[in-house]
Amino acid sequence: MDTNDKHPHSSESPFEADVSRKVRTCVVGLGHWGPNLVRAIERHQRAEVVVAVDQSSERRALISQKIPNLPLEATFADCLEKHQFDAVFVAVPTELHYQIGMQVLQAGKHLFMEKPLAGNSQECRxxxxxxxxxxxxxxxxxxxxxxxxITTMKQIVKQGDLGNLFYLHSVRTNLGPLRTDVNAIWDLASHDISIFNYIFESLPMQVTCSAYSLLGRPMQDVAQGTLVYPNNRIAAFFVSWLDPQKKREITAVGDRKMLVFDDMKPERPLKIFDKGITVSKPTEYSDNFNNFRMSIRDGGCLEPETTTGEPLFNECCHFIDSVIAGTRPRTDGYNGFDVVRILEALTRSMSEGGRPVSLWHQESSATRRAS
Ligand SMILES: NC(=O)c1ccc[n+]([C@@H]2O[C@H](COP(=O)([O-])OP(=O)(O)OC[C@H]3O[C@@H](n4cnc5c(N)ncnc54)[C@H](O)[C@@H]3O)[C@@H](O)[C@H]2O)c1
Incomplete structure (x- = not known):
């Protein structure tokens, strides 16, 4: 995706014409995540949070203590009536993403929507x-x-340091927090799917998924899935809300080297292992596998230096900068749409006992964006 893609219908951005003009923002939803967005937006030199919303009076009372000068409203409609702003960040439960997102767009405001973009692909579209x-x-x-x-991992893969990439797998576990609006696949694996699509630069053609409600709630707390990408490359995830350890790991296995990304070690998140197995065919024809020679290479491990900017700040800056420049964000709506299509296919597989579900007919987000 070209990050400098001008919006297909964009006119000159008013923020480019007037460099002193700030992007005035509204944040909707001040639960666990919303206050982090407020903090990150305020760090951008050309953005300010002019109002925030939460329907819960308890949350508003708590936030007014933590952020004393921030005007708070109970509904987004009140914000529209009483405040002037250009863009809205939404961090409410997923089941409300479409409803609030549509209100934001129909009011003519730029929209940052937390993942997953919406509850189904039709709403995303x-x-x-x-x-x-x-x-x-x-x-x-x-x-x-x-x-x-993750962006460094992508560069390493792209410049061929791992050789031909065989597979990716992820582990995303913790003890809670238990959600009531979506299951662990939609909450946690949405991150892994976005990473797999980004690293492989393609979309899966087939998925399988199994998930379990071990706590007896309607929402599945534990799930595993496999995604088959073009050229026989596979990605697998394991997600759980019911695990003693918080893990956020992605492993990439190539035919030359292997790499592990560990988000729990933000200072040095990457390890590159000079490991691999070479299978050499016997010089004469043989159908006995014992005659194949396998050499295991177990070399050293490198921990490359990575810049360690705060991902949430980087993300908020990217959106604000996109609004200022009138350019499409890297993770635009169609990117979110692709992830939701895959989540839907995983859900179908889960409800049909782990049956493989094809996605071969899916158009690419680039094609849809071009129209
Ligand atoms: N990117 C990430 O790493 C990350 C991390 C956590 C959460 N999230 C996403 O952020 C979103 C919110 O998650 P959370 O953990 O903060 O949830 P939460 O339940 O803690 O908070 C949601 C808040 O929205 C408020 N709310 C509900 N309906 C509202 C309405 N109509 N108008 C105004 N406020 C309303 C609730 O009162 C609550 O305070 C979800 O989409 C989630 O997936 C993303």
Whole structure:
């Protein structure tokens, strides 16, 4: 995706014409995540949070103690009526993403929506089309695309340091927090899917998934899935809300080297292992596998230096800079749409006992964006 892609219908950005003009923002949802967005937006020199919203009076009372000068409202409609702003960051439960996202776009405001973009692909498509129609920027909060460890991992893979990439796998576990609006696949694996698509630069053709409600709630707490990408490359995830250890790991296995990204070690998140197995064929024809020679290479391990900017700050800056420049965000609405299509296919596989579900007919986000 070209990050400097001008919006297909964009006119000159008013923020480029007037360099002293700040992007005035509104943050909707002040639960666990929303206050982090407020803090990150305020660090951008050309942005300010002019108002924030939460329907819960308890949350508003708590936030007014923590951030004393921030005007707070109970509904987004109140914000529209009483405040002037250009862009909105939304961090409410997923089931409300479409409803609030549509209100934001129809009010003519640029929209940053937390992941997953919406509760189903039809809603995602409508949000994308509405943003296009109104010439507004729409960004999905796929935060790992703004994590320096992941972007460095992508460079390492792309320049061929790992050789031919065989597979990716991820582990994303913790003890809670248990969500009630979506299951562990939609909450946690949405991160892994966005990373897999980014590293492989393609979309999966087939997925399988199994998930379990071990705590007896309607939402599955533990799940595993496999995604088959073009050229026989595979990615697998394991996610759980019911695990003694917080893990956020992605492993990439190539035919030359292997790499592990560990988000729990933000100072040095990457390790590159000079390890591999070479299988040499016997000089004469043989159908006995014992005659194949396997040499195991178990070389050293390198921990490359990575810049360690805060991913959330990088992500918020990217959206604000996109609004200022009138350019499409890297994780635009169609990028979020792709992830939701895959989540839907995984859900179908899960409900059909782990049956493989094909996605071969899927158009690429680049094609849809071009229209
Ligand atoms: N990128 C990340 O790493 C990351 C991390 C955590 C959460 N998230 C995402 O952020 C979103 C919110 O997650 P959370 O953990 O903060 O949830 P949360 O339940 O802690 O907070 C949601 C807040 O929204 C408020 N709310 C609900 N309906 C509202 C409405 N109609 N108008 C105004 N406020 C309303 C609730 O009162 C609550 O305070 C989710 O989409 C989640 O996936 C992303």
């Amino acid at each position: 409508e949000l994308c089309e509405e943003a296009d129609r109104r010439k507004l920027q729409l960004m999905t909060g796929h935060i790992f695309m703004f994590n320096d460890g």
